[in-house]
Amino acid sequence: MEFECVAQNLRRASRLISRRYEEALRPMNLTSSQFTILQSLSHRDGLPYGKMSSILGFEQTTLSRLLRPLEKRGLLVVRPDPEDRRSRTVSITKAGQNHFDQARILWQFEHDKSVARMTAREWSAVKSALLKLSQ
Numbered sequence: 001m002e003f004e005c006v007a008q009n010l011r012r013a014s015r016l017i018s019r020r021y022e023e024a025l026r027p028m029n030l031t032s033s034q035f036t037i038l039q040s041l042s043h044r045d046g047l048p049y050g051k052m053s054s055i056l057g058f059e060q061t062t063l064s065r066l067l068r069p070l071e072k073r074g075l076l077v078v079r080p081d082p083e084d085r086r087s088r089t090v091s092i093t094k095a096g097q098n099h100f101d102q103a104r105i106l107w108q109f110e111h112d113k114s115v116a117r118m119t120a121r122e123w124s125a126v127k128s129a130l131l132k133l134s135q
Contacts, residue, residue, distance in 0.1 A: 006133065017114060024110035028103040033058075033066050035107060038100040041076060041092035049088045050080055075099050 021032040030038070040056060041047060053060045067090060070076045075096030081087035092100065115123050 010133075020114065021107065021110050024106045028099065028106060030103055031100075032068075034070055034104055035100075037066060037070065037090075038075065038092060038096055038103070039062075042097060042100050043091060046079075046089045046091040048084075049078075049090060052090055056094055070096070 018032055021035075025035055028035075036056060037052075042053065047055075049060065053063045056063070058066065067076065067078060071078055073095075074093055076090055076092050078088050078090050081089045085115070112132060118126065
């Protein structure tokens, strides 16, 4: 009998799927986490550090570690928050938006391959189940 552990099964699936996305994004020199950061900034005009951490589900130390190389490459900027100088705001640069737009093509191709492994009904059920589990 197979061990029925939600965490173990999700972790295994996550590792395998993440590996595919990492490989797809490698030509853009991005990890899937860095892609997610650029994606979250691509349709916002700056995001406070704490809010970004909360939205993405990253600890602030992890977020800092992920932002640093993107900032060094000029893909985003971190500035003091104009409303609270103790806080910082993260914004995507024009170069970052262009980089994200190119990476999104690779991401979309991998996403489409992943979704194609399931029927539309299965994909809908997976999304629904993941949403329930994450609440």
